Amino acid sequence: MNSSPSVSNPVELDPTKLPAHVAIIMDGNGRWAKKRLLNRINGHEKGSETVRAVVRTCREIGIPYLTLYAFSTENWQRPKTEVEALMTLLKNFLLSEQKELLENNIRLRVIGQVERLPAKVQQALRETMTATENNTAMTLILALSYGGRAEIIRMVQEVALRVKREEVDPQAITAELIAEHLYTRDIPDPDLLIRTSGEMRISNFLLWQIAYSEIFVTPTLWPDFSREELLEILKDYQSRERRFGRVDSQSVK
Numbered sequence: 403m404n405s406s407p408s409v410s411n412p413v414e415l416d417p418t419k420l421p422a423h424v425a426i427i428m429d430g431n432g433r434w435a436k437k438r439l440l441n442r443i444n445g446h447e448k449g450s451e452t453v454r455a456v457v458r459t460c461r462e463i464g465i466p467y468l469t470l471y472a473f474s475t476e477n478w479q480r481p482k483t484e485v486e487a488l489m490t491l492l493k494n495f496l497l498s499e500q501k502e503l504l505e506n507n508i509r510l511r512v513i514g515q516v517e518r519l520p521a522k523v524q525q526a527l528r529e530t531m532t533a534t535e536n537n538t539a540m541t542l543i544l545a546l547s548y549g550g551r552a553e554i555i556r557m558v559q560e561v562a563l564r565v566k567r568e569e570v571d572p573q574a575i576t577a578e579l580i581a582e583h584l585y586t587r588d589i590p591d592p593d594l595l596i597r598t599s600g601e602m603r604i605s606n607f608l609l610w611q612i613a614y615s616e617i618f619v620t621p622t623l624w625p626d627f628s629r630e631e632l633l634e635i636l637k638d639y640q641s642r643e644r645r646f647g648r649v650d651s652q653s654v655k
Contacts, residue, residue: 430623
């Protein structure tokens, strides 16, 4: 894991070495607000502006998939008032951004235990996903009520049921079969995982999918995360050698 580089502008990226999939653990909204003697919800509101900027940047430079860890299964344990405010903010964000997603040819997807979300949020998700389902330039994936362990348990249950029905031989269970039963079944694994706020952990996020992801941790709190810093991180990513267990001479550029 690397810490954040110094930010400079402009950044020149090699378009042939861009990650196909960037996943981001958006962390630090609460601390950002606390530093400014504001309510935590103010931090989440400011963080939604960063979401908008990051989505625009990824679309502009040509990253096909962007996954944002917006609300975890553990986040349900937060104070009820904060959870309710977050759900309202999420619903309003989905509805307000629908036009921009359409104009920029961005498809919206969601992964997680969507059935646990409030009905109004589920409705906003359905409306936005339906409206954007034919968009092809980029896919924005929101991880909502998502937990990596819960996803794996769900996958095991589905595969076990297929074994019980004698649809699958246990000896024929492969990594590809497992991937087919994950939320991300038709989405490539992340090439790059970014975490803001300096915490050195992955917080139950995409546990199967990030097996070979490059990881970058920045101390920047999410509301302060900028287009320029994202470009610097992508530049750092392009300087790395991805070996996937191979030796240097076999590295994947």
